[in-house]
Amino acid sequence: MQDQRxxxxxxxxxxxxxxxxxxxxxxxxxxxxxxxxxxxQLDYIGELIDEFVFLDHGPKRAHRRKKMTSxxxxxxxVILCRFFSSSMADGVKNTVFMMIFTxxxxxxDSTTNDRMLFLGKLISLAISMKSxxxxxxxxxxxxxxxxxxxxxxxxxxxxxxxxxxxxxxKAELTEWVELSxxxxxxxxxxxxxxxxxxxxxxxFKPPPRLLLEVTTEWIASSxxxxxxxxxxxxxxxxPKGSIVMTAVTPFVGLIRWCVEIPLLRLLxxxxxxxxxxxxxxxxxxxxxxxxLLESMNEKPNLEHRLQQPEVISPRQMCTxxxxxxxxxxxxxxxxxxxxxxxxxxxxxxxxxxxxxxSGCLYGNTHELFQALRQLPRNRLLQxxxxxxx
Numbered sequence: 001m002q003d004q005r006x007x008x009x010x011x012x013x014x015x016x017x018x019x020x021x022x023x024x025x026x027x028x029x030x031x032x033x034x035x036x037x038x039x040x041q042l043d044y045i046g047e048l049i050d051e052f053v054f055l056d057h058g059p060k061r062a063h064r065r066k067k068m069t070s071x072x073x074x075x076x077x078v079i080l081c082r083f084f085s086s087s088m089a090d091g092v093k094n095t096v097f098m099m100i101f102t103x104x105x106x107x108x109d110s111t112t113n114d115r116m117l118f119l120g121k122l123i124s125l126a127i128s129m130k131s132x133x134x135x136x137x138x139x140x141x142x143x144x145x146x147x148x149x150x151x152x153x154x155x156x157x158x159x160x161x162x163x164x165x166x167x168x169x170k171a172e173l174t175e176w177v178e179l180s181x182x183x184x185x186x187x188x189x190x191x192x193x194x195x196x197x198x199x200x201x202x203x204f205k206p207p208p209r210l211l212l213e214v215t216t217e218w219i220a221s222s223x224x225x226x227x228x229x230x231x232x233x234x235x236x237x238x239p240k241g242s243i244v245m246t247a248v249t250p251f252v253g254l255i256r257w258c259v260e261i262p263l264l265r266l267l268x269x270x271x272x273x274x275x276x277x278x279x280x281x282x283x284x285x286x287x288x289x290x291x292l293l294e295s296m297n298e299k300p301n302l303e304h305r306l307q308q309p310e311v312i313s314p315r316q317m318c319t320x321x322x323x324x325x326x327x328x329x330x331x332x333x334x335x336x337x338x339x340x341x342x343x344x345x346x347x348x349x350x351x352x353x354x355x356x357x358s359g360c361l362y363g364n365t366h367e368l369f370q371a372l373r374q375l376p377r378n379r380l381l382q383x384x385x386x387x388x389x
Contacts, residue, residue, distance in 0.1 A: 003044070008052060014075045020052030021083050024096055028239075032091035036241035045099050053080075053100060054118070056111070073118070081125050084134040095239045097137040098144070116151045120158030127163060127172070132179040139183035140237055143229050147189035147248050156190035164211045173214045177222055185228040185250060188215060192253025196260065204264045204327075207257060209281060215254065216284050219291035223298040226250055230306045247308060251292060251360070252316040255351045256323070258289040259344050263327045266340035270332070289347055296351075299358045311360040314368045317352070321371040324348060328376055336376035349380035356388060 008019045027045060031037050037045070050056040053076065055068045068076065080100075084093060101119050119138075126134040142152055163173060176184045195207035207215070218225055229247035238244065261281065267273075299311060324344070328336065335341055352372075355361040369389050372381060 005048065005051065013055070013072070014079060017052050017055075017076055017079050018083075020048055021079070021096070024048060024099065025088060025092060028092050028095040028099065029089075031095050031239040032089070034240065036239055049100055054111075054115070067114070073121075077118075077122055077125050080122055081129055081131055081134055084126075084137055085129075085131045086133075090136075090237050091239075093133070094137055094140050094237045097141055098239070101141060102145070112151065113154075116154055117158065120155040123155065123159050124162045127159070127176070127179075130175070130179060135180035135183040139180055139186045139229070140232075140234060142183070142186040142190065143234065143247055144238070144242075144245050146245065147186050148193050152190050153194055156187060157194055159187065160191050160194070160208075160211060164208050164214070168210050170210070170214065173210075174217060177218050177225055181222065181225050181228040182232055184218065185225055188218075188226070188250035189229075189248050189253060192250055192257065196253065196256050204260055206261055206264065206281075209284075212257065212281055212284050212288070216288040216291065219254070219288060219295060223291075223295045224302065226254075226292065226295045227299070227302065227306070227311060230308060230311065231302070233307055244307075246310065248316075249311055251296070251312050251351075251355075252320050254288060254292055255348070256320055258285045258292075258351075259320070259324055259348045260327060261285055262340045262344040262347075263324070263331065266335060266338055266344075267331060269340070270335060285347075289350065293350060293354045296354045296358045296360045299360050310362040312355050312362070314361060314363045314365045317355070317361060318368040318371050321348070321368065321375070325371065325374045333376075341376065342378060345375060345378035346380055348375075349378060349384055353380070353384055356384070 004023050008016050008023065011019055024045065027041070055072055055076070084097065088096075101115060123135070123138050126138070145152055163169070176187075191207075191211070195205050195211070206212075224231065226249050229249065234244045235242075262285070296311070299306075328341070331341065352361075356365075365388070369385060372385055375381060
């Protein structure tokens, strides 16, 4: 491996960044075909990325590392967007992407927060520039990192704020599914963790109306969107020796919205509070749940394409049920038969019933049914418990 840094240093920015990326591409080709990188190679690549991609020339242990100017950052963002939108081999492209946005050894370091903020901006730019190739890289990276990890939540919040809150463009938003279903599904898995239950039902943070509306349209328009991460074999897209991480689908997070929002609405009614943040979204919630149920029912037809048997993990569903039980503990018992309370339980029962019948809920469900028994009485839930225990 020849050290090209002295040659690249002779070139002015921003051309130096382009030269470094081309050099990085060449370095990564063997990692996808022959062997995984050595620790020495990873160190060299890390130094190359620090100096020429993030323009970080400060000493590694400096308390204040030099940062890019706003103009330099914009230039690097555009260069990266064009680089990852090129006709490079998918495996090489994903390997370069992971090298740039994954800390050595997978452990966050002092620069991780800045890098993740930068990545959020890059993804937002890719959406605006309709770069499906870059978004596909982001989807692979998100799946490998784990969609519920803290740093991914920050990225999803940046993207959500940019496109659903600060400068929403609904026509552009509806194109996400066509641009990159894998990224869109991973985004939904992550963003559904941001909006929802953060503690007690009083701390439930409902999704912005536009996010709920567009998510509903996405799910209703494509019965395979929610399972998109399960339809891709990632092994050829990763460096040699990589372990493909278990894919997570957005089902449970989105079901949580449908189940918890009626409880928040009920609590607001009990306490005489305004419902400014939850508006009148009942029709959207019902339509979203219907779309999710239809997507679950597609599972038997996709059996031969799924890369793993688990679509919804019992652990995830159990966590959802325990969260609903905690919410009911804050609602006076006399309101447990209220229409909104029963709507919440009916929706949970419908989701659980279809998940079981379609085979989407895969694994040991003993703890799940134990948690289900802690909920207020509901006819549909009683039938499910009777039939499956």
